[in-house]
Every structure is written in structure tokens, then in C-alpha cells.
Amino acid sequence: MYLKKFPDFPKIWNEARQKALKDLQRSLRNTTNSSPS
Numbered sequence: 452m453y454l455k456k457f458p459d460f461p462k463i464w465n466e467a468r469q470k471a472l473k474d475l476q477r478s479l480r481n482t483t484n485s486s487p488s
Contacts, residue, residue: 457463
């Protein structure tokens, strides 16, 4: 199993996922606020 090699993987994955979600929401807001092309 990978998790035995990388015990911190769930924590790292969680942080990366939350950061990606924040970036996604920010970019979605930016596209919504900018004038439609």
C-alpha cells in the first residue's frame, strides 16, 4: 500500500484539495465578475 510508504499522505492530500478548492472558487468568482466574452 502507498499509505505505508507515505503516512502523511492523507494530510497532504487534504491540504492540497482545500487549496485547490479555494483557487477554483476564486477563479469562478473572477470569471463571474468579469464581463462575459
